[in-house]
Amino acid sequence: MKPAWLKVTVAEVGAVEGMREILSRYGLHTVCQSARCPNLPRCWGAGTATFMILGDVCTRRCRFCATRTGWPGGWVDGEEPERLGRAVAELGLSYVVLTSVDRDDLPDGGATHWARCIRAVKEARPGVLVEALIPDFSGDQSSLAEVLRAEPDVVGHNLETVRRLTPSVRDPRASYELSLEVLRRVKELSPRTITKSSLLLGLGETEDEVRGALRDMREAGVDIVVLGQYLRPGPEQLPVARYLPPEEYARWEAEVRRMGFRAVVAGPLVRTSFRAAEVYWELVCG
Amino acid sequence: MADIVIPPLGEVEEVRVVRWLHEVGDEVQAGEAVAEVESQKATFVIEAPVAGRLFAILVPEGKAAAPGEVIGKIAEREGER
Numbered sequence: 001m002k003p004a005w006l007k008v009t010v011a012e013v014g015a016v017e018g019m020r021e022i023l024s025r026y027g028l029h030t031v032c033q034s035a036r037c038p039n040l041p042r043c044w045g046a047g048t049a050t051f052m053i054l055g056d057v058c059t060r061r062c063r064f065c066a067t068r069t070g071w072p073g074g075w076v077d078g079e080e081p082e083r084l085g086r087a088v089a090e091l092g093l094s095y096v097v098l099t100s101v102d103r104d105d106l107p108d109g110g111a112t113h114w115a116r117c118i119r120a121v122k123e124a125r126p127g128v129l130v131e132a133l134i135p136d137f138s139g140d141q142s143s144l145a146e147v148l149r150a151e152p153d154v155v156g157h158n159l160e161t162v163r164r165l166t167p168s169v170r171d172p173r174a175s176y177e178l179s180l181e182v183l184r185r186v187k188e189l190s191p192r193t194i195t196k197s198s199l200l201l202g203l204g205e206t207e208d209e210v211r212g213a214l215r216d217m218r219e220a221g222v223d224i225v226v227l228g229q230y231l232r233p234g235p236e237q238l239p240v241a242r243y244l245p246p247e248e249y250a251r252w253e254a255e256v257r258r259m260g261f262r263a264v265v266a267g268p269l270v271r272t273s274f275r276a277a278e279v280y281w282e283l284v285c286g
Numbered sequence: 287m288a289d290i291v292i293p294p295l296g297e298v299e300e301v302r303v304v305r306w307l308h309e310v311g312d313e314v315q316a317g318e319a320v321a322e323v324e325s326q327k328a329t330f331v332i333e334a335p336v337a338g339r340l341f342a343i344l345v346p347e348g349k350a351a352a353p354g355e356v357i358g359k360i361a362e363r364e365g366e367r
Binding site (some may be wrong): 007009020038040233235 | 293294295297298304322324325326328329331332
């Protein structure tokens, strides 16, 4: 039996089916589906989704994630940016969150496609805000610069877990230091871009380790911190070490604010893109 | 007679009925929570689609069900159809 605070009400069947129909008509993937996210009925019911570009096969195998692993061998759907733009226009979205699988099979890690997708969304829907939850591009500076030239409004890159647990939680090609470097470089290359990073809690980390990760994020110039419960997608992924009660998230939220971050979202069912638009506006409007 | 259906939950293929919040014969309101089902990640609260009397529980507590599956039936109140 799950803790009482991990409860979601589902009622909006019609809206969920409507979103599914649009996504399948435009041949788009979402992280909502691949992560088997429990917020899906609520978010889709409210007409919002987090699009996952560059396919639904990831070249990495992180042990918390349910996305399929494989080697697409350089395949890229060149029409995806245009279809994405059309879907965003049809859905009438004013804030779009994009994420992608890792594409270590591509020389640029998918950066060119990322930039095309951001531009296509902005062209299809003038005035739209785009949040890009990017991979590490293996630390390639020109890939990162390419994505930033498309002017995403928010760039997210997740640290996912504390330093000690990173090797056992994330794929060996990912690293704690590399992820911090990505966040740092985004701020260097584009100081006005808002940056965001998330930690999954309940993987076996200590509170001091979480504090250490938050300090590292702060030093890397991260603006928005997201803290959510790690939820096991299936039997192949890591088991949950601990379910944190809502009070602990409230405590973390207060502590993160005291540390000087510009915004924080924390809670058992919080994910990186959860309430993304509201958080952006809170931050911008102060 | 109205069906109580597990709604679409994205890629979740199977859930387990963990709790029925009413017994057969109970009056329920439209939108009232009638059952809780659990995926690997969280618990979903299933609401009554119409007001009426819980007529049948087709998937008992502890058993698996799939999104789209009918897990119970509600006999609608007279005159509400």
